[in-house]
Amino acid sequence: MTTFTIQDDFMLDGQPVKLISGALHYFRIVPEYWQDRLEKLKNMGCNCVETYIPWNYHEPKKGQFDFSGRKDVARFVREAQALGLWVILRPTPYICAEWEFGGLPAWLLADDSMRVRSTYQPYLDAIDAYYAELFKVIRPLFFTHGGPVLMCQIENEYGSFGNDKQYLKAIKHLMEKHGCDVPMFTSDGGWREVLDAGTLLNEGVLPTANFGSRTDEQIGALRQFMSDNDIHGPLMCMEFWIGWFNNWGSPLKTRDAKDAADELDAMLRQGSVNIYMFHGGTNPEFYNGCSYHNGMDPQITSYDYAAPLTEWGTEGEKYAAFREVIAKYNPITPVPLSTPITFKSYGELRCENQVSLFNTLSSLAKPIETDIPQPMEKLGQGYGYILYRAHVGKARELAKAKLADCDDRAQVFVNQKLIATQYKETMGSNIPLTLDHPTDNVIDILVENLGRINYGASLVSPHQRKGIKGGFMLDLHFHTGWQQYCLELDNVDQVDFTGDYQEGVPAFYQFTVEIDDPADTFLNLNGWGKGAAFLNGENLGRFWELGPTHYLYIPAPLLKKGKNTIVLFETEGRTGTVSLDDQPRIDQPQEA
Known part of the structure; x- marks a missing residue:
C-alpha cells in the first residue's frame, strides 16, 4: 500500500x-x-x-x-x-x-x-x-x-x-x-x-x-x-x-x-x-x-x-x-486522448412558442402568502428568481413608492406593465406610481438572485439573503399582504406555452433543433437582454447583454439524438437571434 x-x-x-x-x-x-x-x-x-x-x-x-x-x-x-x-x-x-x-x-x-x-x-x-x-x-x-x-x-x-x-x-x-x-x-x-x-x-x-x-x-x-x-x-x-x-x-x-x-x-x-x-x-x-x-x-x-x-x-x-x-522537473509520458470531441454549427433557430411569465406563473409555483414579504431563504428557496405580488386597491397617484432592503435586482410592474428596474446604486430609490385600474391594482416585483458573495467581509453580511428583506413602501407606509412565487426554474418543463404572450415583460421562449450527430456547440445569443437558458430542462446558466460573453457552451453529452428543446427565460422584454455555432460569441462589454 x-x-x-x-x-x-x-x-x-x-x-x-x-x-x-x-x-x-x-x-x-x-x-x-x-x-x-x-x-x-x-x-x-x-x-x-x-x-x-x-x-x-x-x-x-x-x-x-x-x-x-x-x-x-x-x-x-x-x-x-x-x-x-x-x-x-x-x-x-x-x-x-x-x-x-x-x-x-x-x-x-x-x-x-x-x-x-x-x-x-x-x-x-x-x-x-x-x-x-x-x-x-x-x-x-x-x-x-x-x-x-x-x-x-x-x-x-x-x-x-x-x-x-x-x-x-x-x-x-x-x-x-x-x-x-x-x-x-x-x-x-x-x-x-x-x-x-x-x-x-x-x-x-x-x-x-x-x-x-x-x-x-x-x-x-x-x-x-x-x-x-x-x-x-x-x-x-x-x-x-x-x-x-x-x-x-x-x-x-x-x-x-x-x-x-x-x-x-x-x-x-x-x-x-x-x-x-x-x-x-x-x-x-x-x-x-x-x-x-x-x-x-x-x-x-x-x-x-x-x-x-x-x-x-x-x-x-x-x-x-x-x-x-x-518537463524540466517531471518526465512527461503522454497518454492518448480517449474521448472524441468535435465542434459543430447547427444554424439559427426559430422561436416556436412564447409565453409571458405572468401567464404561466401558476404552472411554475404556488403562491406563499404572508403579511410581510419574506426573503428567499425564509421560504425555503436558494436560487433563481422570486416574484412578489400584492393587490393595492383603487386607482390613485402615488408620488413615491420604495423597495426597502432588497437584493439583488428588482423589476417593479403595475398591472403587468414595467415601471422600474432597480439594481446596485438605484436600489431603494423612489418610484412614482400611477395605479390606473378603477378597483384592483396589482403590483408585481420580480427579484433575481445574481449570486451570493463568495469572499471577504460581506460574506457574513445580512445582504447575503436574497429577495425583499425589509418591505415595499407605498408613500410612507409598508404595504402588507403578499403572495410570493418561488422561481428556482428547475421545472421549466412545466411552462405552459398555451398562455398569452405580452411584449416588454419577462417571458419564456421555446426553440427546438433536430440533431443526428451531437457535438460540442455554442448557444450564441444576439440582441437578447438578460436571463437564463435551459437545454432539455437543464439549466445552462445566465446570459446578459452587458457581456463580455454572449454565448453558453454546450458540451455534446447534454445533447441527444433527435429533438432537443431550448427554453430561454428573458426578463427585459428584449428578443434577438439564437444560433448554435462552432465558435463562441465574445464582444466588448457594454456599460451597466
Missing part, C-alpha cells in the same frame, strides 16, 4: 516527490469529459489533480444529499487514479472558488442568528451532518484505504477572514471524527498577517500559500513564517493563479503566457505547486459567485480563467508554455 508523509519534503513510498498539480473542478465539467480533461492534465506534465468539494452542490436542501451523476466526486477521483494521478481534496465547508456563497448552502441563512465560519454551534452541527455523509463517499478514496487522495484541506484562506483558532480546530476535529486519516493543510495568502491568522500551529497541519506573481517574495514569506514557527515541511503554492475570473460588464481578463510560465518555473525551483486553474470550465445553473467591489459584482457563467485549457477544453497558449517548464 502507498505511504505518504510530510517531512522536510513530501515523501511518497519513502522517496521525496514534487507535487505538480492542476486544479480541475468536477462540478464545472460534464462527467463524460472528466477523463479527457484529466488526460490533458497528465499530458501537460502534472502528477496530481486538485478539486474543491462544494457543500451547497451536494446538499442544496437541508438533509438532502446527492453524490450521483454530475455530483459523483468518487467517480472523478477514481478516473484520476486510473491515469496514475494523485489527488488533493479540499472538502472544507467554505471554498470561495468564485462559487455561489463560497460553497456554503443558502439554507443556512434561514437562521436569523447564523454566523458562518465560526464556532456558532448550529453552523458546526450542520457541518457535522454534512461530513457524516461526505466522508462515507471520500474516505475510501484516501491513500490509507488504497485510493489516490494524498491530503485534505481544512477551511480555505481563513486568514483573510478571521483568526479564530478554536474554529479551525473544530473543523479539524470534525474531519477526524468522520474518518480523515490523511495529512491536512491550510492555504492562505503569501504574507505574514494572513498566515498568522489562518494557520494551526502544533497541530500537524501544513501551511501553504496562494499567489500568482512575485513568487520569490511570496514563497519567501511562507518560508520565513515556517522557520519562525519551527514548522518542518515542504514549500507549496496551493493556488498558483495563472489567470482570473470575470464579471459582467468588464473586459475579459487575460495573462501573458510567458509571464505565467516564468513564475511557474520560479515556484517549481523551490517547491510544489497546484496550478489554479488548469481548466476552469463553466459555472452551471445559478451557481456563479459574486464579488464585492464597492457593491455587488456578479461573475459570469464562463469560468474560463484564462487557463491552459479553455472553457470548452481545447489547448490555450499557456498549455505548451507550462508543459515546457514542467
Whole structure:
C-alpha cells in the first residue's frame, strides 16, 4: 500500500516527490469529459489533480444529499487514479472558488442568528451532518484505504477572514471524527498577517500559500513564517493563479503566457505547486459567485480563467508554455486522448412558442402568502428568481413608492406593465406610481438572485439573503399582504406555452433543433437582454447583454439524438437571434 508523509519534503513510498498539480473542478465539467480533461492534465506534465468539494452542490436542501451523476466526486477521483494521478481534496465547508456563497448552502441563512465560519454551534452541527455523509463517499478514496487522495484541506484562506483558532480546530476535529486519516493543510495568502491568522500551529497541519506573481517574495514569506514557527515541511503554492475570473460588464481578463510560465518555473525551483486553474470550465445553473467591489459584482457563467485549457477544453497558449517548464522537473509520458470531441454549427433557430411569465406563473409555483414579504431563504428557496405580488386597491397617484432592503435586482410592474428596474446604486430609490385600474391594482416585483458573495467581509453580511428583506413602501407606509412565487426554474418543463404572450415583460421562449450527430456547440445569443437558458430542462446558466460573453457552451453529452428543446427565460422584454455555432460569441462589454 502507498505511504505518504510530510517531512522536510513530501515523501511518497519513502522517496521525496514534487507535487505538480492542476486544479480541475468536477462540478464545472460534464462527467463524460472528466477523463479527457484529466488526460490533458497528465499530458501537460502534472502528477496530481486538485478539486474543491462544494457543500451547497451536494446538499442544496437541508438533509438532502446527492453524490450521483454530475455530483459523483468518487467517480472523478477514481478516473484520476486510473491515469496514475494523485489527488488533493479540499472538502472544507467554505471554498470561495468564485462559487455561489463560497460553497456554503443558502439554507443556512434561514437562521436569523447564523454566523458562518465560526464556532456558532448550529453552523458546526450542520457541518457535522454534512461530513457524516461526505466522508462515507471520500474516505475510501484516501491513500490509507488504497485510493489516490494524498491530503485534505481544512477551511480555505481563513486568514483573510478571521483568526479564530478554536474554529479551525473544530473543523479539524470534525474531519477526524468522520474518518480523515490523511495529512491536512491550510492555504492562505503569501504574507505574514494572513498566515498568522489562518494557520494551526502544533497541530500537524501544513501551511501553504496562494499567489500568482512575485513568487520569490511570496514563497519567501511562507518560508520565513515556517522557520519562525519551527514548522518542518515542504514549500507549496496551493493556488498558483495563472489567470482570473470575470464579471459582467468588464473586459475579459487575460495573462501573458510567458509571464505565467516564468513564475511557474520560479515556484517549481523551490517547491510544489497546484496550478489554479488548469481548466476552469463553466459555472452551471445559478451557481456563479459574486464579488464585492464597492457593491455587488456578479461573475459570469464562463469560468474560463484564462487557463491552459479553455472553457470548452481545447489547448490555450499557456498549455505548451507550462508543459515546457514542467518537463524540466517531471518526465512527461503522454497518454492518448480517449474521448472524441468535435465542434459543430447547427444554424439559427426559430422561436416556436412564447409565453409571458405572468401567464404561466401558476404552472411554475404556488403562491406563499404572508403579511410581510419574506426573503428567499425564509421560504425555503436558494436560487433563481422570486416574484412578489400584492393587490393595492383603487386607482390613485402615488408620488413615491420604495423597495426597502432588497437584493439583488428588482423589476417593479403595475398591472403587468414595467415601471422600474432597480439594481446596485438605484436600489431603494423612489418610484412614482400611477395605479390606473378603477378597483384592483396589482403590483408585481420580480427579484433575481445574481449570486451570493463568495469572499471577504460581506460574506457574513445580512445582504447575503436574497429577495425583499425589509418591505415595499407605498408613500410612507409598508404595504402588507403578499403572495410570493418561488422561481428556482428547475421545472421549466412545466411552462405552459398555451398562455398569452405580452411584449416588454419577462417571458419564456421555446426553440427546438433536430440533431443526428451531437457535438460540442455554442448557444450564441444576439440582441437578447438578460436571463437564463435551459437545454432539455437543464439549466445552462445566465446570459446578459452587458457581456463580455454572449454565448453558453454546450458540451455534446447534454445533447441527444433527435429533438432537443431550448427554453430561454428573458426578463427585459428584449428578443434577438439564437444560433448554435462552432465558435463562441465574445464582444466588448457594454456599460451597466
